[in-house]
Amino acid sequence: MSQSDSDKGKQQGGGARAGEGRSAGRPATSGQSDKITARTEDFAAWYQDVIRQGDLAEAAEVVKGAMVIKPHGYAIWEKIQADLDRRFKETGHKNAYFPLLIPESFLRREAEHVEGFSPELAVVTIGGGKTLEEPYVIRPTSETIIGHFFARWIESWRDLPLLINQWANVVRWELRTRLFLRTTEFLWQEGHTAHATAEEARAETLRMLGVYADFAESVMAMPVIQGRKTQAEKFAGAVHSFAIEAMMQNGLALQAGTSHDLGQNFGKAFNVRFQNKDKELDYVWQTSWGVSTRLIGGLIMSHSDDQGLVLPPRLAPIHVVIVPIYRSDEERAAVLEQAQRLATDLRAQRLAGQALSVEVDDREGYKPGFKYFHWEQRGVPLRLELGPRDLAAGQAVCKRRDAAAKQTLPLAGLPERVLAELEAMQRELLDRARQRLREHTVLANSFEELAAILEPASAEQGGGKFVMVHLKDDAACDAKIKELKASVRCLPLVDAHDGPGKCIITGEPVAQRAVVAKAY
RNA sequence: CGGGGUGUAGCGCAGUCUGGUUAGCGCGCCUGCUUUGGGAGCAGGAUGUCGGAGGUUCGAAUCCUCUCACCCCGACCA
Helix, strand or coil, X not given: CHHHHHHHHHHHCCCCHHHHHHHCCCCHHHCCCCCCCCCCCCHHHHHHHHHHHCCCEEECCCCCCCEEXXXXXXXXXXXXXXXXXXXXXXXXXXXXXXXXXXXXXXXXXXXXXXXXXXXXXXXXXXXXXXXXEEEEEECCCCHHHHHHHHHHHCCEHHHCXXXXXXXXXXXXXXXXXXXXXXXXXXXXXXXXXXXXCHHHHHHHHHHHHHHHHHHHHHCCCXXXXXXXXXXXXXXXXXXXXXXXXXXXXXXXXXXXXXXXEEECHHHHHCCCEEECCCCCEEECEEEEEEEECHHHHXXXXXXXXXCECCCCHHHCCCCEEEEECCXXXXXXXXXXXXXXXXXXXXXXXXECCEECCEEECCCCCCCHHHHHHHHHHCCCCEEEEXXXXXXXXXXXXXXXXXXXXXXEEECCCHHHHHHHHHHHHHHHHHHHHHHHHHHCEEECCCHHHHHHHCCHHHHHCCCCCEEXXXXXXXXXXXXXXXXXXXXXXXXXXXXXCCCCEECCCCCCEECCEEEEECEC
């Protein structure tokens, strides 16, 4: 531990190492980027390097723990938003917007909620130069203020279910931040619904969890485990919390989305009542669910490699880049003309209903090799190289971002072939991630066995594992797991293992195994 | 909040211990020419409140005092 501490300090501080390594261009034949740390060397440094070289974001160093999402990173967020928003609309939700500032007293109405969020609140105490009578908190989440308005909007069973979603920013005063994974301010969506019965609310909670899981797998190519959080890990104010858990390339877990069954907790706190068909007044049953810009962190750590970002085609802002190669002006004119024609044909193709986004990199003064690296670092799924030799032969050279080798393809029928490659890449990224998840999931039948698997060293070397253990849902058991610097990630909704067993800590019988892992 | 570290050009750093020309180096950037099938070469050029304030001194990036910010490690978290 102390060894890695001092190494970090050196790199951060007076270390000339990083600077030297990045100065002179390495021979192009080395195949290893000189600007990106290898995953096996230092996974955290690799992650930062991929973000920098991929031009996704940077730390907003003037605001503690905040980040600037740069255009390329924001374009990915926009793709995520567009797809999720469509799914929310299809499930009957409507978008709305509630205030950023929430009266402090609102937070206090729900005891668990205020206890959970107090440590990370940013509070506004002065407005217009005057001390406010009641401070406002900057929303860490919106259950309270939405509860307040739901109480005004809901009168009868005819107003239910009420299905609302909000796209917003939130602020949580985090002590330790990492780009995308945990920042003081982040972007997310928060769904908030109100229902007439507990069963309906529970069904909604699970329905939206399923929406997240399907999105993660089919669009992000990131396999997830759907599960219930332990009572110790649940959202402050929820009856039950559910999550999708993904595994990063180093074997660490990432909670990629959450869905909460709030029961009547907020209904009671904010007096959200409705008159049912029996003319009785009852509190509504609520849910809330969210995913955030953290998904981009998960995306990076799921697929990217030592050359930089790798994007699944369905989330790539640019699907195909065409790099023209030429010497003379005559060659340039001929190659560019063919490149533009090809781009036009490619744009007529549709991937998951969306027209292909194609860019011709006709910048002058950069050699082709420079452009290859440029777009590879940004994760563009497919590159086409087009030069005089190709024109003469009626072909193009094709390089898939996730493949080692180039292939030569005839121009005739190329758009269809490109589309097929993109579809294959989307599929194969998911397959590879699934295989990784499978291979790094193991069983343990005792605390000692679990501890051995989760040994600090093995996780730091990229050997993180999901360990399936029988464990009682009890705060004391969660605490015991924390001693291993790991946590109970979830109790899977689908038990893919061997059913009931005895808790490895208490020895009591439990219904199924839980996922235990080190996590972000 | 505890422990550690760093603030010098857009980025990465040297210079600080031992005060003294015009504060350097690499990358990047700008201009020109030659290049262009895997990170181009040469020539020329622009860019600094040395984190801030105060002090010591003939003289401060360098010494002293105070202060601010950020980063890393831990306890908390989408």
